Amino acid sequence: MMIPDKARRLLRPVPEEAIFHGTDPEDPRFGNLLTPIDEIPTSASIVAVIIGIPQHIGVERNGGRPGAEDAPRVIRSAYTKLATSAVEHAIRSDQLVLCDAGDIDTTGKTLEQIHDEQHDVVSSLLHAGCIPILLGGGHDTAWPTIRAMNYVGEPFGVINIDAHADVRSLLDDVRSHSGSPFRQMLTEPTTFLAPASFIEFGLQQSSVSRAHLDYIAQHGMHTFMLDHIRERGMHTAWGDALMLATQTARKLYVSLDMDAVASAYAPGVSAPSAAGFTPEEVLHCVRAAAAHHALCAFDIVEVNPRYDVDGRTGKLAGLVIAEVIAGLADRL
DSSP states (O other): OOOOHHHHHTEEOOOGGGSOOOSOTTSOBGGGGBOOGGGOOTTOSEEEEEEEEOOOHHHHHTTOOSOGGGHHHHHHHHHTTSBOTTTHHHHHTTSEEEEEEEEEOOTTOOHHHHHHHHHHHHHHHHHTTOEEEEEESSGGGHHHHHHHHHHHTSOEEEEEEOSSOOOOOOBTTTBOOTTOHHHHHHHOSSOOEEEEEEEEEEEOTTTSOHHHHHHHHHTTOEEEEHHHHHHHOHHHHHHHHHHHHHSSOSEEEEEEEGGGBOTTTOOOBSSOOSSOBOHHHHHHHHHHHHHSTTEEEEEEEOBOGGGOSTTHHHHHHHHHHHHHHHHHHHTO
């Protein structure tokens, strides 16, 4: 399985010093298990490709606080330091390959240019059978990934783990932003989004308007409010969300906005919420999603290192990536 040349041309390689490499052969870290982009074995069953999107233009357009452009660097530093007992067997056998292909080069570009290049990279990876794991960036990152899912042309479902619905209108009717990706998805005239397969998971009454909740319902989609999830139990609610998102879809894209996590655990985000999920809850969600055969794309967005406290949000984001990889290993 090869990463297409088209994707490589649009990516800026990660500096070697940005990846942690452990020195104890009996205690390898994720940084030790990364496969170079040119050495992916053709025998691999699953190839996960990490891509950074270092920009916060869409956050600023939406009135949020800037800083998410620094997130890919911080998340890489965190996840590559983690121990690998949950995945080492799968990676050492070449059944599961983890590759960090670098960042979209965002320097001096408009948000629309960045989105177009992200679409080209993600669609080429999906066509090649790889699983892109995207490190945002603002939540506008979701829109080019959705466009890529449409381009591939198979029925898909989407779960947005978020305190906010992100179905706001475009600015001036044309400019996307971090609060608009799922409105763009729901209004796309030509779409492979499967019926009733979009799930908003973790929305908070204090963070979403009645008009936006009605908008989602009018399109035949589903909302799982945080208080209702608490009543039903996290495992039951997440199982129901996965079922709804995949019952008529062959593919699944999961997007995690880190402001879905309570700010006590994740203060370094673009729009913090005092209430929200615990780390254990969100880690359960992402691992179960990655273990599902339908998952073909994942992103983590809105991490804002400029407002972090003791690196706790970056460390949790690193754990999220590790659990996604562990979920992929659970398939084997």
